Amino acid sequence: xxxxxxxxxxxxxxxxxxxxxxxxxxxxxLRQASGVSVGSFYHHFAGKEEVVEAxxxxxxxxxxxxxxxxxxxxxxxxxxxxxxVAFHVRWCLEHPDRxxxxxxxxxxxxxxxTERNRAFFGEVLAWWRTHVHHGALPELDLVTAxxxxxxxxxxxxxxWLNGEIPTPGNDQIARLGRxxxxxxxxxxx
Amino acid sequence: xxxxxxxxxxxxxxxxxxxxxxxxxxxxxLRQASGVSVGSFYHHFAGKEEVVEAxxxxxxxxxxxxxxxxxxxxxxxxxxxxxxVAFHVRWCLEHPDRxxxxxxxxxxxxxxxTERNRAFFGEVLAWWRTHVHHGALPELDLVTAxxxxxxxxxxxxxxWLNGEIPTPGNDQIARLGRxxxxxxxxxxx
DNA sequence: TCGACTTGCAGAATATTGTTCTGGTGGCCC
DNA sequence: GGGCCACCAGAACAATATTCTGCAAGTCGA
Numbered sequence: 001x002x003x004x005x006x007x008x009x010x011x012x013x014x015x016x017x018x019x020x021x022x023x024x025x026x027x028x029x030l031r032q033a034s035g036v037s038v039g040s041f042y043h044h045f046a047g048k049e050e051v052v053e054a055x056x057x058x059x060x061x062x063x064x065x066x067x068x069x070x071x072x073x074x075x076x077x078x079x080x081x082x083x084x085v086a087f088h089v090r091w092c093l094e095h096p097d098r099x100x101x102x103x104x105x106x107x108x109x110x111x112x113x114t115e116r117n118r119a120f121f122g123e124v125l126a127w128w129r130t131h132v133h134h135g136a137l138p139e140l141d142l143v144t145a146x147x148x149x150x151x152x153x154x155x156x157x158x159x160w161l162n163g164e165i166p167t168p169g170n171d172q173i174a175r176l177g178r179x180x181x182x183x184x185x186x187x188x189x
Numbered sequence: 190x191x192x193x194x195x196x197x198x199x200x201x202x203x204x205x206x207x208x209x210x211x212x213x214x215x216x217x218x219l220r221q222a223s224g225v226s227v228g229s230f231y232h233h234f235a236g237k238e239e240v241v242e243a244x245x246x247x248x249x250x251x252x253x254x255x256x257x258x259x260x261x262x263x264x265x266x267x268x269x270x271x272x273x274v275a276f277h278v279r280w281c282l283e284h285p286d287r288x289x290x291x292x293x294x295x296x297x298x299x300x301x302x303t304e305r306n307r308a309f310f311g312e313v314l315a316w317w318r319t320h321v322h323h324g325a326l327p328e329l330d331l332v333t334a335x336x337x338x339x340x341x342x343x344x345x346x347x348x349w350l351n352g353e354i355p356t357p358g359n360d361q362i363a364r365l366g367r368x369x370x371x372x373x374x375x376x377x378x
Numbered sequence: 379t380c381g382a383c384t385t386g387c388a389g390a391a392t393a394t395t396g397t398t399c400t401g402g403t404g405g406c407c408c
Numbered sequence: 409g410g411g412c413c414a415c416c417a418g419a420a421c422a423a424t425a426t427t428c429t430g431c432a433a434g435t436c437g438a
Contacts, residue, residue, distance in 0.1 A: 039418065143348065182371045
């Protein structure tokens with residue numbers, strides 16, 4: 001398990017991709033920042049694109065696992081919905097590099113990614129359904145529910161990550177949580 | 190006003206950037222697709238990045254002007270809010286190349302862009318305020334209002350543009366419009 | 379009408395960046 | 409030891425982006 005070189009690249013990539021974007025990061029700078037030779041780099045990765053994909057998987061795994069952990073803490077759907085909205089924003093604020101990379105770069109297509117997404121949505125859906133069953137949440141299709149739930153928070157984060165708005169405050173985050181609940185609760189299929 | 194070469198590049202870039210992304214579009218393909226020589230290209234643009242910026246400005250100008258036109262058609266705030274949500278999604282469906290470029294690429298920093306954005310938000314804000322004044326809409330700060338209003342639609346479009354979900358249907362769009370209204374209306378500063 | 383000047387263009391030459399190739403450690407197993 | 413393998417080094421090469429030199433057609437004032 002001696003993945004020292006590989007990990008060095010990924011750590012450096014996280015910072016460089018976050019700051020300068022994937023396109024703005026040259027391979028030599030990435031190598032320079034990670035202290036890795038050409039040969040070593042291509043030993044671990046097929047190319048730049050594979051670094052993107054690996055990093056994407058790593059970041060999204062972190063995000064999704066924290067997301068699910070947070071979600072599971074809540075029995076009450078109203079609390080859960082608001083909590084996850086707050087979680088999303090706070091996660092972006094606490095991991096700006098990872099978030100910028102995840103949410104402002106075009107996602108790569110890799111199959112591991114779709115696999116993880118499937119699992120993730122499965123978890124969320126399970127939580128959702130238990131509450132639908134009890135009549136607390138409407139039976140929206142998952143996509144609609146998802147965008148109503150997290151779309152505003154996501155858009156807010158993107159604006160912040162792009163430097164277009166100041167850091168969101170607690171009251172603003174709370175407002176998004178309450179609004180998400182109203183948006184979700186009111187509609188019936 | 191003989192911008193023939195320049196325009197040929199922009200038209201080709203729209204298609205190529207939309208399909209393959211900025212990073213995936215090489216300069217030679219862009220030149221080949223637009224039938225423009227190296228010299229001609231660099232006569233009109235300082236480099237690839239400037240093409241991105243010019244195209245971005247062009248696309249966002251189209252989008253924003255259509256947005257404002259649509260918005261102005263509505264006196265009733267509830268109708269206006271829902272109509273603009275629908276407009277946003279339909280605009281993406283009707284101009285997938287432009288939308289993909291605008292909403293899935295990292296926005297460039299140019300000053301003309303911030304200028305246009307300022308003007309645009311000014312227009313929207315004006316509409317918003319007239320209704321706040323009449324008590325029909327809450328006095329949210331513009332950012333919060335904006336993400337609540339269009340965040341879900343925007344996220345839905347992004348998912349579609351990335352090929353992750355099927356084409357949104359009319360009922361789904363209408364639902365987002367009604368939900369946006371509930372999200373906005375309920376909250377007071 | 380001349381000629382300085384500009385705009386738009388062509389393509390060779392060059393610089394920058396990404397990828398492949400050849401090889402060299404050092405550990406591990408037989 | 410010798411074959412094998414993960415890891416690494418860096419020269420060589422390929423692809424891509426950018427600069428440079430020059431040319432043709434307009435235009436504008438003297």
